[in-house]
Every structure is written in C-alpha cells, then in structure tokens.
Amino acid sequence: MHKVTFILISSAGVWARTARGHEEVPAVEEAPEIPEGDESIPPQAEPAEGEEGQPEIPVEVPPPPEPETRPVALRCEDYIRRVPTPKFQDWKDIETQVLALKNKQGGMIRPYVVCAGIPYGNGEDAFLALFKAAWQTRSTLRVIGEGKNYIPMVHARDVARLTRHIIQVGPELDYHLAVDRGEVTQKTLIETVAKQFNLPYEPAPVTVAEAVLAEMADVFTMNIRLEPSPLMEVPWEPPPPEPEEQEVEEQEEEAPKPSTSGTALVPPPVSSEGKAKKSRPNSATSQQPAPEADVLEEEEPAAEDKGKEETLPGFRWWCERGIVANIDQVAKEFSRWRRLEPVKICVVGPPGSGTSQLCRKLAEMYSIPAIVLDELIEEQRQLETPLGTQLKEQLDLIAANVANPKSTGPYLLPAALTTQLVDAAINTAAGRHRGWVLSGCPSSMEETSALFLDLPAPVETAADPKKKAKPAEEPQIAEDAKVKEGFQVDMVIRVTSAEEVCSARAQAAEGKPFVEKEFQAASDLWKKDGDAVNEFFVERLGVAQLSVSADAAAEAEKEKHEEALKAAEEAEQEAPPAPDPADLVVLASGSWTWLDTAIPTVVEALEARRPVFNFLPAPGPAQSAAVPADTAAAEEATADSTAAVAQSDERLRHEQRV
Template identity: 25%
Template sequence: EESLQLMLQCDVVVYNISDSLTKEQVEEATGAITAFEAEMDSFSSKKILILVSTVMTCAVTKPRDQVRLRDNSVTVDSNKRGLMERCVYIQEDPDALLTEEEYRRRRPLPIYVVASGLQYGKGEHLLHYFFKMSWLMQLPEVPLFGEGTNYLPMIHVNDLAGVLQNIINLKPRSKYILAVDDSKNTLEEVVKIISETLGTGKLRKVPEYEASTMAAFQAKEWASLSVDLRLESFIIKDSFSLKWTSEDGLINNIESIVEEYRSARQLLPVRIFLFGPPAVGKTTVAEKLCRHYKIHHIKTREVTEEKIAQLVSGITQSTQQQANFAPLVLKKRSTLLSCGGHLPDHDLFEILQEKLNSNPCKNQGFVLDGFPNTYDQAKSIFSDDDALDQDRMFKQPVCNKAIAPEHMIVLEATDDFLTQRVQGLPQSDAEKMLYTQEEFVSRLKTFRQLSASYDSAADYFDELEIHPDNIEERKQRLAEESAERERRKKATLAEMTAQYEQWQRNLAEVKCQEEELMEACALPLRSYLMKTVVPPLSEALLDCSKIKPEDPVDYL
C-alpha cells in the first residue's frame, strides 16, 4: 500500500521485472497496473507506466527457416520445451477478458512494455560468473556450459536507460518496444572475448547440467543464457534519438566493458615497486606482500627465463622459419645464461613490459622486485611515448599508468649490516645469488653511487609524485611518535596530579579560615552569657538540686 501511494504521486513509473522474473513479481506488477487503472479518474496529470520485461517471452520462437506449421500451431523441440518449463508462465485470467462493448468504452492507461535483451555493463549480472572466473584465473580454462552456439540478444544498461528516457520524452505510438543492440553474437563468442581480455583466452566445454552442480548459475539465470534469438529493434533505430554506449555489442566494446566491471566491483590492481640495496631482503618482503595481497612476484631473472622458454617451445612453424628463428632464440638464451640472468637492457625492457601488460598483472597487480635500478631504466620501461610527444614542454616525466607502480617501498640498512649478512651466507648460496665478496661490494657501491647522484629508479618515481615508504624511517618515526605520546601522557598526568594537590591545599585553607571566622563571630555572645546569664542560672540550679521540686523547669 505504501509503495502504491508513492507510485501514484509520480508522473512516470518504471517497473523492472527483467532481472529476476518470478510469479510474485508478475502478480505485483499486475496489481500495480490494476491500481493505476482504478485511480485514473483522480489523476491531475498524465501518467506513464513503463514495464521493463525480458526477451524470454520470445524464447520458444523458432527462426523463420525452422518454423513448421502443423494444425495451425508451431512445434517446439523437446529440449527447448524443457528449458522453458523453468520460466514463469502467466495463466489467463477469465475475469480480465473484455467484451466488445467494454473494449470500445475503455480508457486505456498509457503503458509501455520494453522487452530488454540480456543486460550487461556496470558490474554485470548474468555474465558475472564468466568475468569472475576469467579475472581470478584460478582455472587454466574458463568453463563454457553446453555448445555455446546459441545467439544472445543483449543490451548495455546505459542504452536500456536511454530507451526508457526516449519513451518518456517521445511517447511513441507503439506500446511494445524491443530493446536490443546490433550484436549477433553466440554465447561461445561472448565467453571467449571475456576470457581473452581478462584471462588466459582458453575455454573448456562442459555439459549444461554442470552449471547447477558447480553453483555457477541458478536455473532461471541459465535459462536466460540458453536463449537462442537473433532480434532487431526497428523502433529504436527509426524513431528514437539514442546516444549509444555499446551499439555494436559487448564484443566490439569489451575494453570499456571490462573497465566498468573492474570499477563497479572495485577490482583495482595493487602495483608495488620494491627498492633497496642488495641483500637487504627485498625478495623476502616481496613474497610476503604477494601472499597478503594475492598479487604476482616479478623478478627479472624468472621473467626472462619464462620468455626464453616460450620462444624455444614456440618454434613449431615451417622448417625454414625454424632455421631462421632458432639461432636467434638460442643466442638470447646463451646470453641470458652467460650474463648471470641479465639480457641487454632493450631486450629486458621489452620482456618486462610484456609481462606487466599481461592479464594477471593487470587484474591483480604485482610486486616489482628490485628492478629497474637507474633513472633511465625506469623511464624506458614506464614512460608513455604517446603522452610524451604531447607533453614535451613539461619537465615532469609522463608514465604509462596502466603498468606504472602506484606504491614504492624502500628498504634500507647500513653497509656493515649488509656485509655481515652476506658473509653469513653459505658459499653455494652466495654464488647463486651473486653475493660473493667481489660481486656484492661492487653492487653495493654502485647502488650507493646512484642514490647519491639522484640517478636511481626511486628518483624517477619521486618525480612522478610516487613517494617512497621507507621502512626504517617509518619504524623510527613510529617509535618517536610513540615516545612523544608517552611523554605527553606523563606530563598531562603530572599536571593533573599537581592541580589536584593544589586544590586540596586550597580547600584545607578555606576550611581553616571559616573556622576562625566562626570563632570570631561567637566571642561577643560568649562574653554576654558568662557575665549575665551563667551566674543566676548556676544559683538556680543549685537551689533546684537542694529542693527537688516536682517541676524543675517551672521552678527555674
């Protein structure tokens, strides 16, 4: 009743039953329409009721080339019929039927029915499972339930809102409006592009019944994704002035759709650059950060080894191409191994950029472990060439925000501490980590020189206003702040104690002064009593004690 009163106060009411079509929702919408019709005579202004429905009402419609008439009826195959048994059917109400006379005398309520395609955008709904599985990348292949050859009628939620706005403004003659975009994509194509943009790009077809056993979809949700319709909306194209967000569908606008999904679901990557001298413990801290935030650990040696392995395993083309390509790959691999895991800078930059642009790093984020080291290396990896051409007049570097770290953590320690730590390593570990005496001293000296000359990678990020969180300084600052809070607490407590003691002394002094004042005020009265009252009273009391009258008070 309260909802009805609120709706009656509005000139336009939009009733949405497209998200989860249930029998209760249909009955509620029908009741709202009936209540509107009953109140039509009391309306002071025109009312518009828009019912956002779903294309599932057309789900059993066969394509033209497959329609077979038999006894003036359309035959539907058993699979499609079984699917639609899970949908809501509205029983015909005999009381709602109108006679011909009643139909001519009726006052129709302005009601528009919008048959919406499967909605996407702004966080998704039906497609959320595929987005989630692609983003998490917990499985090497995204499950595709069934064959996926069915065509999905779809529309972006912004475009659906635009359709409703046009109905309100234009009030078209047609009361039934189909709201779909121009895409004619199958379920397999949609899931494939989602997996390619967010995940590995691989699919694995599984039987339809596993959609419920894997708790991926409810029955009605999967019924919507199983619909096979290719629809066109002529009214929207011919009559509406619609500013499309995704006119040609999800596949052609997948990048913006993915960004909307990340923003709506707050799936923001955590990108960290970990910096510090050799042997300070960057790798240990990086591993803990990766476990805590569930992000990816980027180490140059592992990244280059992974890339070389991909290049070697990828030589599966023609014999001539293998002969031309294999020496280059083997040369890069031999260079990698002979240089202690370091490729030439231009090759390493390219490999690292490719890794940072990969879907895992773009989805969850990464910890960049100790590389780049210099200002020029950081600039070569993270600078945005297109923006750099436009902003050459500015001295501040322009970075590629898609891969540039948002946080920088600096680990610091003294040279003596680092040297003692390296000396405590076994010889085999020191050689493996390039921490032998000569190598470590050289690396530490180079790091200190870069830091002193303001030519380190930290200086590059500092110019980008990505300021470091220095762990040692933070600990010292926290200790200083804690000591300052303790000092203030003690000072406040001492001040309060002194004030309380002073208050007690003042109170005692006031009480003493009051007593002295009372004694001073009582002296004249005491003198009068002693001279005038006490002598005769004493004599009367003595006589009273001798005579012992029956009424001593009266005798006195």
C-alpha cells in the same frame, strides 16, 4: 487528469521457451590465397604420355559436414506467442497486466513494455559470477554443453536510451525488444571473458545435468535470437560541427548587445553527464562518437515542417556490436563500478636482499601477478622471438666477459632490454585489471626513467669516425615528463640489508648460480643510484615509501646483547661477550622471519592509503598469528554454545519420538 506514460522493463526470460524454427548459419566465404604478383589461374596439368585411356582410380570423398543451425530471430510483433520459463511466468503475467492498461482510464495511461536481453555493463549483476571468477583467475569457468546456444544480451545504457527514446517518440508499437546485434553464443562469451583476463586455461565443457544447480544456469542455457526494436534500427546522424572560436567571436561582435533593463540572456544548461561524455571516447563502435547529453526535450516543429511526413529520430547506440566486440570497455566498467582498482606495488633493494620473496608473498596475498625480473629473463630466453634472441645474445656476451679475467664488463643487461621485459609483463591483461607486484627492477635511474616515464625516443645520429667518441653521459630527464598510463604505483617498499648479508643470501639461493662479478656490479649500481631511485618515487610520483629491514634476526640478537650489557652493569657483573659478526651474517642470511612482520606492516600501510577491493577478505592486522588475550573466554563461550546446540537437538529428537 494528465496523460501518463507507463514503461515496464522486463526480461528476455519471458521468451526463453517460445516456439521458433531454425535456419542454417550463413557461412563466411574466404577468398583463396593468391601469391603476390600472380593473379592468374594456374593451368590444369595435362596427362603424361601413356596415361590416356587408363581407368581412373575412384577416390572416396568424405561427406560434407552437417551445416550448423541457429534459431530464427523473433521480432517485437511476435510477443503474442511468447512462452516463458517457469521462473519468468510471473514476469509475463505482469507484462500482460501492464499492456491491458491501454484500454483503461479513458486512454489516459499509455503503457509500454521494454523487454531487455541479459544486461551487462556498468553495475549489472547478471554476469557477475563469470567476471568475478575470471578477475580472480579461478579455474571454475565452464561451458555448458556444446556452448552453441545464442544468448540475447544488451548493455544497460542501451536499455536506458531506448526507454528515453520511447518517451520522446511515443510510438504506436506497445512491445519493444532491447537487444544488441552481437549474436553471441555461450561458448564465445565465456572464451572471450577468459581471454580478456588472461586466464592460463581454456574453459572445459560440462553437461547440462552437471550444471543444473550452477549459478545463472538458466541464462547460460538460453537459446533464442531476438531482433532489436524498430526504434533502434534508425541510424543516428551526428549534429553539424560547432563553429570555430574565431567565427563565434565575430558573431558576438556583430550581434546587438542586450539591454540591461530587460531580461538577462542565460546560456542553456549543460548536464555534467554531457561534459563527461565529450571527453570520453565511445567504446561501443568506432563509427559513432560518444553521446554529449541525455536530455528529454521535445521541440515544436517549425511552420514550414508541419504537414510533412514525420521521420523517427535516430537511435544512438552505446554498445551496438555486443559484449564480445566491446569486451575491453565492458571489463573496465566491471572494475570501475565495483571499485576494483588494480594494486600496484614496487619492491626495491640491493641484490640479495630478498625482494623477490617479499614480492611473491604480497602477490599471493592480493591474488595479483608477481613480476620478478630474474623469472622474466629465464622465461624469455627460452622463446624463439626477436626479444628472446636479443636477450640470449646479451647473456652470451655477459658470460664471455665473466669468463675473461681481463674483461671489465659489462656484466649486467642493458636498461633498454630489462625495461622492455618488465613493460611487456605489466601490460598484460591480468596486470591491467588486477595490478602487480614488481621486484628486481628498477635498480638504476636509467631503468627508473625508462620504465615509468613517457620519454621521447632517442634520436640516433651517425658517428663521425674522425672524432673521438665522448664518454656516455647520464640521461637528462625533462621536468615535464609524464608518467606512463598504468604505471602509477600505490606503494614502494625499500628493503634494506647489509652487503655481506646480501652476498651470503645470494650464494645460498636456489636456482640461479651465484656469479661474483655480476653480484658486485649490481651491488655497486645500487649503491650509486639507490637513493636517487627512492627520491624519484617520492618527488616525481608522490608515492608512499615504506622501509623494511631484511636483517631483523641479526638486529634482534644485537638488541639482546645490549640488554644483557645493561643488566650486567646494573648487577656489577662481567659483561657478556659480543656476538661474532660472522655468526650474525649467517643468522641474518638464513632467516626469513622478517617476512612475517614485514607483510602485515605493508598491508596496514597500504590499507591506510586506500582500501583494496578485490573480492577477498580485507587483509589487516586481524589476520596476524597473534593470540588474543581473552582466548580462554572465547573457548568457554564456544563450549557453552556447543552444549546449547546439543541440548536443542536432543529436545527436537525427543519431540519427534513423542
């Protein structure tokens, strides 16, 4: 019979009601601000003439605020006096039974208990409701009470590493606490998650009585501080650097070649996890590199090392400073483990084609931000920022050019400015986590390359006043230019519409006034670069493209006329008159029914490309307004089911009366 190591993973809930004292929260001393270049202490003001001997007026000094307190941290050795909540009473009983195995079976079972804080990271579900509500931008985040209670937490990886560490070391201590050093309160946790997902509100407080039935209320009201196990206290030292390739080649040349008749030399295996972690930066702390491999191996000590005092091997943290300090990485893990890949859609088309309406509809369906260029311009011009000032200057210049009948432009914002606006909107927290739907940009190849490709900054050279200025040339895009991180789109939707219909639709639009010169300049630019923009998405980005017509109402009227012509020819009757082109323009520009058919088409094409997981019901053709053929049968089955339920209720009431 061989010796067995038995490790039980428990929860900090078994400590939730342990008696503990309180201590003052150490205040963070802030150094007084001293003006630059003046490090001297200002002299005290001397009393003016005639003021000596005058009684001083007493000044009421407000009493100092009461110092904040926090629970005294408990250690692993305090496990004997731990008191659980009723929910975790069974957990404590199991811990006691596991620890009792130490004195049974002749000492062949070595039991340990790893009591973990509230786990987070990877696929843990403890804070699923919190992260899910923040990811969906729901207004349900609340702080229970004042939110000053401390919640012991730990990353799931650190629990696994401590478990492995116990197997390697075999410590004398039976009970180990697996918690990080975050020292996070409930309010700080919720506010950090809300800020990470860019929620447009601050979580409001609720009373404990109001939240008693809320999900995980016992976790969010826990108030206890725990210190990590002594095994997690030993700092980890990185291994010596590997020799360079040249040194390795020299060593291989000097080493004797193995005999072919003997046993072949086999290189030690490297786990796939180790390879992956070599290329992945450590998210926990900037001071510790990422782990290479998790290998459970024990080496025999050398002869000269035997008899020396043994030292514990260092513990390599994954998330030592806690969830708040590593919220970026924890949010990425949350999305990756639940396959919450951001949805990124780009809607392009001529001005006035209705791209912004389609953009908003799709954004509402997938619960992701809608990035409309016109809305970004109106929002940014109201801000007193360098970008807002630059934008207002350009808009004033365009307005002056429009008012001047002799001016030849420009009538549009420069591409460098529009791409800067869109780039900032895409790189928000909501855009990074959930995705976005973009419309209004790009409308030219200059905007397309500047927005989606990682291009080097242009080198500015001083102009020679003696030489004539050369006309502006189109920028040449390098073939090896890479796509920016986070800008790889899932689908491009091209909205098509006749120019006269676009003009009529733009004139009837609410909000932005119609300017003929601006519209014509934008329309000419799309005619020039529209096809090149579409080719860029297909060839450079390899993105599926879907074409949608915004003139569906006029096209349907034309089809009706063609069918009427065929019917008249077959009946040898007089041909019906053709619809007036002006009426078709009015019909197409005032109808938005094309959105009802375009949206299911887009959703079906996107779902065929890759499934979209966003905690919402899977969109698809089933959500359309079409009435099923067996509606009568469904209604009849529903009526039968309702009657059966009514009969069952009546029978139950009769039995109760009897």
